[in-house]
Amino acid sequence: MLPIMLVMLVCNQLNRSNIGYAQDHLQADVGIGAAAYGFGAGLFFIAYAIFELPSNVMMEKYGAKVWLTRIMISWGTVSFLMAFVQNETMFYVLRFLLGAAEAGFFPAVIFYFARWVPAGQRGKATAIFIAGSSIAAAISGPIAGMLLSLHGALGLRGWQWLFGFEGALSVVVGFAVFFVLDARIRDAKWLSPAEKDALSAAIADEDAQHAKAGAGKANRWKMLLNPQILLLCGIYFSVQLSIYANTFWLPSIIKQIPGTTDLTVGFLSSIPWVCAVFAMYFAAKLQDKAKSKRPLLVVALLVAAVGTFAAAVASPVMALVFLAIAAMGFKSASPLFWTIPQSGLHPLVLAPAIAIINSLGNLGGFVAPFGFGIIKEQTGSVIPGLFALAAASTIAAGLVYFLKERRTDGGEVAQEERVLEAPVPSRA
Numbered sequence: 001m002l003p004i005m006l007v008m009l010v011c012n013q014l015n016r017s018n019i020g021y022a023q024d025h026l027q028a029d030v031g032i033g034a035a036a037y038g039f040g041a042g043l044f045f046i047a048y049a050i051f052e053l054p055s056n057v058m059m060e061k062y063g064a065k066v067w068l069t070r071i072m073i074s075w076g077t078v079s080f081l082m083a084f085v086q087n088e089t090m091f092y093v094l095r096f097l098l099g100a101a102e103a104g105f106f107p108a109v110i111f112y113f114a115r116w117v118p119a120g121q122r123g124k125a126t127a128i129f130i131a132g133s134s135i136a137a138a139i140s141g142p143i144a145g146m147l148l149s150l151h152g153a154l155g156l157r158g159w160q161w162l163f164g165f166e167g168a169l170s171v172v173v174g175f176a177v178f179f180v181l182d183a184r185i186r187d188a189k190w191l192s193p194a195e196k197d198a199l200s201a202a203i204a205d206e207d208a209q210h211a212k213a214g215a216g217k218a219n220r221w222k223m224l225l226n227p228q229i230l231l232l233c234g235i236y237f238s239v240q241l242s243i244y245a246n247t248f249w250l251p252s253i254i255k256q257i258p259g260t261t262d263l264t265v266g267f268l269s270s271i272p273w274v275c276a277v278f279a280m281y282f283a284a285k286l287q288d289k290a291k292s293k294r295p296l297l298v299v300a301l302l303v304a305a306v307g308t309f310a311a312a313v314a315s316p317v318m319a320l321v322f323l324a325i326a327a328m329g330f331k332s333a334s335p336l337f338w339t340i341p342q343s344g345l346h347p348l349v350l351a352p353a354i355a356i357i358n359s360l361g362n363l364g365g366f367v368a369p370f371g372f373g374i375i376k377e378q379t380g381s382v383i384p385g386l387f388a389l390a391a392a393s394t395i396a397a398g399l400v401y402f403l404k405e406r407r408t409d410g411g412e413v414a415q416e417e418r419v420l421e422a423p424v425p426s427r428a
Contacts, residue, residue, distance in 0.1 A: 038373015055104025076170025145266025
């Protein structure tokens with residue numbers, strides 16, 4: 001199951017971040033400047049936030065398998081159409097549609113894990129899945145460089161090859177997912193009957209334990225008023241600021257290194273993400289042994305802050321080194337962060353709550369590229385933006401200590417330590 005999810009995530013990240021490598025080409029061929037590029041890159045996340053919760057509701061109605069297939073095919077189609085963008089307006093429309101098409105992907109996967117993976121292994125599964133985004137980022141640079149090098153082949157520009165190929169790949173994978181992904185545990189042919197019974201019983205037992213937290217119907221919109229959920233949204237917003245500022249502007253920063261080409265920029269852009277993969281692996285091993293995830297999350301955010309600050313004052317070559325250190329921090333923070341709401345929410349409110357956290361937090365994906373675009377157009381540099389990212393990560397590290405979490409020491413959890421005390425909907 002997990003390899004299938006990883007392939008889907010790789011396709012997702014390729015289509016989400018490919019405009020970072022096409023930025024200069026879009027400016028030269030279509031006339032899309034730094035501010036327009038930043039706005040279009042961020043517009044994706046506005047649509048994502050708007051359609052995240054409705055998409056999640058539809059996923060619960062039709063099932064994760066059907067909905068994940070729909071999401072992949074639709075985002076692949078829109079990404080493919082990016083190969084034909086002709087002006088800023090078309091660029092904005094397609095980026096908005098891409099966000100609408102992709103909305104619900106991450107919560108659907110997390111919800112799927114909650115229905116398949118027992119709590120003891122769910123943190124590791126989530127960490128491996130999120131690590132796939134770093135793997136995708138690491139390979140997206142070389143792939144983008146090679147596709148951009150096809151400039152002129154079949155009369156197409158390099159950036160058209162980039163969008164067209166990666167979009168078509170997602171459509172093909174989307175159709176394949178429908179036939180290889182199992183919707184329910186009892187449908188899995190790769191499990192024996194005894195394994196199916198044991199896994200189903202483990203998940204059912206967790207549901208019963210969570211049900212003790214409360215009763216009654218949950219109002220999804222009232223969850224927005226839960227202070228803990230708002231706090232989680234704020235922390236995740238900061239994490240996303242760093243992730244997407246680097247996703248969309250890292251190639252531009254690396255191009256300041258003398259003598260770089262599209263191909264070398266693509267390969268150099270993979271360095272921070274490769275470092276992040278190793279950091280996430282060790283963070284996952286530590287989190288499985290830790291009773292509390294909060295100290296680990298604080299350390300990850302502070303590493304991101306220090307690395308980003310150092311990159312802002314360093315030479316272009318050293319900036320790449322420090323951004324690699326920052327990536328180790330903010331990418332490790334993401335799986336550490338998601339173990340906190342996963343461990344404390346009842347499965348029946350898990351999906352909508354994660355959708356709220358993910359959609360509001362993902363607005364950082366709008367603020368970061370748009371803000372960087374304005375800063376670069378006004379000052380000719382992204383250094384002030386790097387200082388802002390360092391400050392945001394530092395503030396988020398301070399906010400972590402206000403989080404409540406369910407400790408994994410095997411003991412009874414005190415009422416005041418229960419995270420996200422959302423009311424549980426009845427099964428009626």
